[in-house]
Amino acid sequence: MSDWFRLNPISATQVGSHIVDGDIEDLSVKGRAAAVEHARRTLAALEAIDATSLSRENQIDYAILRNQLQSDLWSVETLQNWAWDPQVYGQLAGSAIYTLMAREFAPLPERLKSATLRIEKLPRLFSQARENLDPARVPLIHAETAAKQHGGILGLVDQFITPNLDQLGEEDRERAENAIGNLKLAVAEQQKWLDETLVPNAKGDFRIGAALYDQKLAFALNSPLSRGEIKQRAEAELQRVRAEMYSIARTVLADQPKAPEMPEQPTPEQQQAGIAAALELAYADRPDRDKVVETATASTERATAFVREKGLVTLPESPVKIILMPEFQRGVAVAYCDSPGPLDKHLDTFYAVSPIPDDWSTEQVDSFLREYNTRSIEELSIHEAMPGHFLQIAHSNKHPSTLRAVLSSGSFVEGWAVYAEKMMVDAGYLDNDPLFKLINLKWYLRVITNALMDQAIHVDGMTREDAMTLMTVQGFQQEREAAGKWVRAQLTSTQLPTYFVGFQEHLDLEKAIRERDGDQFDMRKYNDTVLSFGSPPGRYVRQMMLKQPIE
Numbered sequence: 001m002s003d004w005f006r007l008n009p010i011s012a013t014q015v016g017s018h019i020v021d022g023d024i025e026d027l028s029v030k031g032r033a034a035a036v037e038h039a040r041r042t043l044a045a046l047e048a049i050d051a052t053s054l055s056r057e058n059q060i061d062y063a064i065l066r067n068q069l070q071s072d073l074w075s076v077e078t079l080q081n082w083a084w085d086p087q088v089y090g091q092l093a094g095s096a097i098y099t100l101m102a103r104e105f106a107p108l109p110e111r112l113k114s115a116t117l118r119i120e121k122l123p124r125l126f127s128q129a130r131e132n133l134d135p136a137r138v139p140l141i142h143a144e145t146a147a148k149q150h151g152g153i154l155g156l157v158d159q160f161i162t163p164n165l166d167q168l169g170e171e172d173r174e175r176a177e178n179a180i181g182n183l184k185l186a187v188a189e190q191q192k193w194l195d196e197t198l199v200p201n202a203k204g205d206f207r208i209g210a211a212l213y214d215q216k217l218a219f220a221l222n223s224p225l226s227r228g229e230i231k232q233r234a235e236a237e238l239q240r241v242r243a244e245m246y247s248i249a250r251t252v253l254a255d256q257p258k259a260p261e262m263p264e265q266p267t268p269e270q271q272q273a274g275i276a277a278a279l280e281l282a283y284a285d286r287p288d289r290d291k292v293v294e295t296a297t298a299s300t301e302r303a304t305a306f307v308r309e310k311g312l313v314t315l316p317e318s319p320v321k322i323i324l325m326p327e328f329q330r331g332v333a334v335a336y337c338d339s340p341g342p343l344d345k346h347l348d349t350f351y352a353v354s355p356i357p358d359d360w361s362t363e364q365v366d367s368f369l370r371e372y373n374t375r376s377i378e379e380l381s382i383h384e385a386m387p388g389h390f391l392q393i394a395h396s397n398k399h400p401s402t403l404r405a406v407l408s409s410g411s412f413v414e415g416w417a418v419y420a421e422k423m424m425v426d427a428g429y430l431d432n433d434p435l436f437k438l439i440n441l442k443w444y445l446r447v448i449t450n451a452l453m454d455q456a457i458h459v460d461g462m463t464r465e466d467a468m469t470l471m472t473v474q475g476f477q478q479e480r481e482a483a484g485k486w487v488r489a490q491l492t493s494t495q496l497p498t499y500f501v502g503f504q505e506h507l508d509l510e511k512a513i514r515e516r517d518g519d520q521f522d523m524r525k526y527n528d529t530v531l532s533f534g535s536p537p538g539r540y541v542r543q544m545m546l547k548q549p550i551e
Contacts, residue, residue, distance in 0.1 A: 001406065006020055021111075093153050096122065105347060112167060120182070139490065140206075153187060155326075157180055220411070293324065321351065342405030370478045376443070392420075415503045513546075
């Protein structure tokens with residue numbers, strides 16, 4: 001792995017390898033050629049091995065590494081996002097500093113010195129962006145988002161670096177100050193280029209098309225499920241879940257004087273009106289606009305106590321910390337779990353929550369808080385923290401395979417978080433509150449519509465109007481959430497289906513183990529076993545637990 005770390009220094013820091021903390025990725029022609037040569041050489045050496053001679057655990061690592069190497073080559077040579085996606089450079093620039101400074105994996109002066117070395121190299125990264133990016137291929141939404149986020153790099157310097165320069169000796173402090181001064185000039189130059197050259201001339205199509213989508217999906221999921229099978233499952237689940245939500249709505253609205261007509265066999269219009277009316281009861285309970293992070297903290301503590309009481313799964317030794325999302329990360333997701341790298345031990349895990357922007361109107365805030373009402377924040381905290389991402393990744397980091405830790409499966413990780421939401425509802429969280437169950441199903445509708453929308457946008461040409469209808473009508477999302485998801489779906493591809501595919505694989509596995517174990521099925525034992533394999537694609541967890549051949 002050491003050669004890979006040297007080619008991907010920022011990613012290396014993120015996963016906890018600190019052999020190249022002063023370097024950043026080289027995306028020049030020479031740097032890309034070096035990455036391709038390394039991937040080809042490693043892949044050739046790997047394929048010279050007889051996989052059947054390996055242990056079952058090593059067969060899994062073999063398959064994961066082979067998939068990753070093929071994906072790396074395809075990304076550089078075929079997808080070529082270095083030529084059309086400016087976010088590649090913006091995310092690297094922000095992560096270069098954030099990965100060094102957010103956690104205390106080494107003494108502060110040592111991390112500051114590494115940060116100085118990276119800050120000195122960031123102008124080179126910006127220069128490579130200007131050289132590599134072809135405005136004719138850059139989608140406008142990508143250019144506009146990159147331009148909006150670009151200034152966040154200086155915010156990270158102001159937050160993490162400048163206040164701590166007194167921790168350095170005179171010579172090191174002077175070098176850091178010079179580096180920061182040069183960075184400010186480089187950031188200004190890059191901002192001018194983004195605003196005056198890239199954005200006005202960005203003419204690319206954000207839709208990647210069927211051929212690229214299917215290849216990228218196969219690499220991203222490493223699942224037997226095809227695009228067509230995902231669509232078929234998701235469409236069936238959309239109908240089933242809406243029917244279940246209607247049943248709950250009939251119960252919670254039974255004594256409401258202004259409830260709409262809700263017959264047992266509703267028309268589509270009656271079903272829509274009934275579910276919407278029931279959801280209004282949940283929307284009425286919401287936090288103040290400046291209490292979102294506080295509410296997330298309380299809900300995480302409550303969920304932790306419930307998991308411990310019910311014995312659903314073994315708890316991590318250390319708690320999660322709730323923080324404000326760094327500015328350079330905002331604009332794509334409302335929250336995320338930021339766990340320490342698997343090679344960094346005994347460091348904090350962050351549950352990052354994006355604050356409501358100060359410039360939002362009253363109407364925008366109202367829309368946001370209807371979507372992220374009090375029960376929805378409970379759901380969010382389950383997904384991101386307990387027993388979702390935070391707990392799962394804590395278990396994953398105990399697995400001895402470095403390779404498996406570094407190359408974790410997005411579908412397994414996201415699927416577990418959705419599975420955790422259902423597990424909490426099934427266990428009676430919040431005293432079996434029917435409105436919480438309704439919100440849980442609404443969030444699952446989001447997972448379903450994510451999977452449908454991602455392929456519909458990038459392959460079938462779905463319009464913004466049709467996407468918004470799918471999200472706001474079929475999925476009952478608020479306008480602000482749906483508008484943000486439309487932006488996210490344009491900026492990314494094949495990531496949104498990971499939630500649905502991973503969840504389906506978790507459900508299929510639990511069903512198979514319940515059928516095998518019968519009355520001997522034990523939820524805690526089952527969950528601990530599922531999580532004991534690290535974070536490989538779900539297909540391999542299934543093959544291990546059911547003692548099937550590793551394919």
